Amino acid sequence: RLPNFRVVGDNLKDRFDGASRVMVSNAGSLRGTGGKRGKYNFQLKPYNPEHKPPGAKDLVYLEPSPMFCERNPKLGIQGT
Incomplete structure (x- = not known):
């Protein structure tokens, strides 16, 4: 049964x-070392170094969303 x-x-x-802004880091790559960190060869680091790294179920983003209410012809945003 679905919730x-x-x-x-x-x-x-x-x-x-509660989403956190992150940066992609390939420092400390484990490729070929037999380490298991996941199927991807990079880590997500908090954009703000004072924040803790995101967990496996945390929602993260790489850059803020544009302001769709404000007109921005460069991005093709008409505004509202």
Whole structure:
């Protein structure tokens, strides 16, 4: 049985509100060393060094979203 739609939406909203900005780092690569860190050959580091690294289930982003309410012809945003 699927959870209630409202419950799913509330959980996604909580994760969205707590999302962390990150940077991709390939420092300390484990390729060929037999180490297991995941199937990708990079790590996500917090954009703000005072924040803790994201967990496997944390929602992260690489750059802030543009302001879609403000007109920006360079990005093709008409504004609202």
